[in-house]
Amino acid sequence: ANWFERIDDFSRYWSSRGSxxxxxxxxxxxxxxxxxxxxxxxxxxxAGWREGAAIYKGIxxxxxxxxEPHPNFMDALLEKLGSSGIARLxxxxxxxxxxxxxxxxxxxxxxxxxxxxxxxxxxxxSVGTLLTHWILQxxxxxxxxxxxxxxxxxxxxxxxxxxxxxxxxxLLAANPRSFKGLVTIxxxxxxxxISNILRSRxxxxxxxxxxxxxxxxxxx
Numbered sequence: 054a055n056w057f058e059r060i061d062d063f064s065r066y067w068s069s070r071g072s073x074x075x076x077x078x079x080x081x082x083x084x085x086x087x088x089x090x091x092x093x094x095x096x097x098x099x100a101g102w103r104e105g106a107a108i109y110k111g112i113x114x115x116x117x118x119x120x121e122p123h124p125n126f127m128d129a130l131l132e133k134l135g136s137s138g139i140a141r142l143x144x145x146x147x148x149x150x151x152x153x154x155x156x157x158x159x160x161x162x163x164x165x166x167x168x169x170x171x172x173x174x175x176x177x178x179s180v181g182t183l184l185t186h187w188i189l190q191x192x193x194x195x196x197x198x199x200x201x202x203x204x205x206x207x208x209x210x211x212x213x214x215x216x217x218x219x220x221x222x223x224l225l226a227a228n229p230r231s232f233k234g235l236v237t238i239x240x241x242x243x244x245x246x247i248s249n250i251l252r253s254r255x256x257x258x259x260x261x262x263x264x265x266x267x268x269x270x271x272x273x
Contacts, residue, residue, distance in 0.1 A: 057202035058215040063193045074213050078186050081179045085147065091180075092146040093187045098135025105142040106131050109154045112144070113170040127168075134158065140167075141192075145184045152180040155188060163200045164192055185214065 060066045067075065085091035096105040106128050113121075121127060134140035144154040153171035157164050171181040192198040203211040205221070212218070225242060228234035 054207035055202055055219050055221050056211040056215040058217055059200045060193055061199060063190055071213055077179050077182055082183055090148050093184060096142045096144060098131055098140060098142055102131040102135040108144050108151055109142060112151050112154045112172055115172040116170045117173060143184060143188050145180045147175055147178060147180060153184045155184055157188060159192060159198060162197055164198045166203050
């Protein structure tokens with residue numbers, strides 16, 4: 054699943070969001086900004102991607118998320134795509150403490166919200182939500198981004214931000230006669246096949262429980 058939306062007018066886009074999301078951004082932003090506790094800014098990856106990597110990985114380490122399966126991936130991404138301007142990293146600080154960080158991929162008026170991380174200590178302040186709203190408006194107003202998507206995944210929070218869904222299909226092939234191919238099958242292909250089978254069975258079971266109602270005409 055790929056949640057996305059074209060945003061030509063930011064004010065119209067934002068007015069069409071759900072009341073709870075809009076209320077959260079308004080209340081939390083007003084409170085933190087009034088007290089001067091919140092700082093939102095982009096990290097200049099062209100000048101120094103290592104600063105961005107340290108900020109992101111520090112926040113990620115405090116989050117609930119499991120470790121990255123490929124430890125060098127984030128450094129390589131920020132070094133290569135940061136220097137070209139495709140990767141953007143923005144972070145939020147509360148009381149001078151790193152609270153949330155996000156990595157977006159931006160090119161040709163399109164942006165993909167790629168990586169999100171926040172420190173659970175700041176959960177009640179909804180810092181991640183405030184950061185998403187700020188980045189979205191910054192890229193729309195200052196850089197002309199007009200289409201935004203959430204990459205891969207059908208998480209419920211994504212539909213709060215973006216109103217359209219499309220499916221993307223990929224093909225993964227592996228040679229079972231090689232060790233690497235066998236590992237790929239066991240790690241990447243087999244779990245997906247099992248998941249598809251279970252979903253199909255669940256859908257069939259649900260369909261069998263939903264039967265059309267019939268009305269009998271009885272004569273006295």
